[in-house]
Amino acid sequence: MxxxxxxxxxxxxxxxxxxxxxxxxxxxxxxxxxxxxxxxxxxxxxxxxxxxxxxxxxxxxxxxxxxxxxxxxVPEGKTAKNRVHLDVDVGAGLDRADRPARCRQRVAELERLGATQLRVFEGEEGPGSFWIVMADPEGNEFCLQ
Incomplete structure (x- = not known):
């Protein structure tokens, strides 16, 4: 269990x-x-x-x-890269070719809420792979895929 x-x-x-x-x-x-x-x-x-x-x-x-x-x-702020992060699958159920556009759309929405885009990875894990590294309003990294 x-x-x-x-x-x-x-x-x-x-x-x-x-x-x-x-x-x-x-x-x-x-x-x-x-x-x-x-x-x-x-x-x-x-x-x-x-x-x-x-x-x-x-x-x-x-x-x-x-x-x-x-x-x-907590009294202290974030001081280093996360050792664990969340992968947020905003493109779930979409064809691989449609996922980057959905990720970019969600980036714009999350930036309005205080997130920051840090990096874009395209083709890093083979043809068609795509994800965007973001930071939440307090600097915690997460990925949109």
Missing amino acids: AVPVQVTFDAADPEALGRFWGEVLGYVEQPPPEGYASWDAFLDSIGAPPEDRDSTYAVIDPDGVGPRLLFQR
Whole structure:
């Protein structure tokens, strides 16, 4: 049996970065626990201090297939290349010839949300291979393919 995983991002602004990744992946904000109308109601019930209430943010796959993404506030910024990154398959189901145009279209959309295009790789893994390396608003690299 497979073991469920969560992907955790360190962040300066957990909610802003979480909302960005929600847009990238079509994820939604994780709802509060059952029985609570809001996250504030839940946090009140467990005595969470006000200064800690924006220290984490989570998004989930509305279809329940993909992993939960958790964003946690850390004091330091990103200082080196990611050791792990996400490959976002924006061209899934398209013919290989149509994938670059879809990737470029998605780059433009994500740049409007604060992402940065870093590099384009075409033909690196053989004829027809294509991907674009991006950075999210806090500098974490990911690939569009």
